[in-house]
Amino acid sequence: MKKLVLLVVALGMFSISQAQEFDLGVKAGVNFSQLRDAGDVDNRTGVLAGAFVGVKFNKWAIQPEILYSQQxxxxxxxxxxxxxxxxxxxxxxxxxxxxxxxQVGPQFGFVANDDFPEFNAIGDQVESKDFDMSAAVGAGLDLPFGLRVDARYNFGFTDVVENADAKNGVFSLALGYSFL
Known part of the structure; x- marks a missing residue:
């Protein structure tokens, strides 16, 4: 385990030393989400907001983010x-x-809040799974003065609730600002 940690730290330090640019900023936008494969469920419009850090190497960059997302x-x-x-x-x-x-990459989602209808006939309250694994694809524009615009679609791989075929599908539009 110590060797793995040392390897990750060494790779991180090498990546930082080779980086041409750093990016640090905030973003906010709107989600248009759906529960794919779930019948009779319409889209939900929600917000997303958070922060990002980016490291750029020539034509490539990696950008981890942390976002609050209503889906x-x-x-x-x-x-x-x-x-x-x-x-x-x-x-x-x-x-x-x-x-x-x-843009392309994995997305790891952790439930912050869930609100489902109560089914009195069944006598059960439906609860969401704690974790959602997705893949995101999209495009972005890096504009002057640190402005960023992103459009993405997230394909959920995991079911939102137990024993139901309902996966997240989320189209997002976001505006960001880079401090660096």
Whole structure:
């Protein structure tokens, strides 16, 4: 275990020494989420907000983030709201200079709050799973004066609740500001 930690620290230090630019900032935006594979559940519009750190190497960059994200769906039987603390780790490739980039990476979600309808006939309260694994793809613009614009889609791999085929699908639009 000590060797693994030492290897990770050494790789991190090497990456930092090779980096051309650092990025640190905040972002906020809107989510348009759905519970894929769940019948009769409409989209939910929610907010996302958080912070990001980026390290850029020529045309490539890695950008971990921490985001509060409102997700879920709405139906005639009640609203299925699940709020997450998401940690996406985005790998970015710059197509046009330092301006237009494509993004892809894993996202790890931890439930911060869930609010599901109570089913009196069943006598059970539905609860969400504590963890959500997703993949994110998108595009971004790095604008002058530290402004950032991102558009992404997150494909959920895990079911939101036990014994139900309902996975997160979230389209996000966000505006960010880089301090560096």
């Amino acid at each position: 879920g769906g709405d139906s005639d039987f009640g609203d299925y709201h699940v709020d997450y603390v998401n940690i996406p780790v985005m790998f970015k490739y710059y197509l046009i200079g330092d301006f237009l980039n494509l």
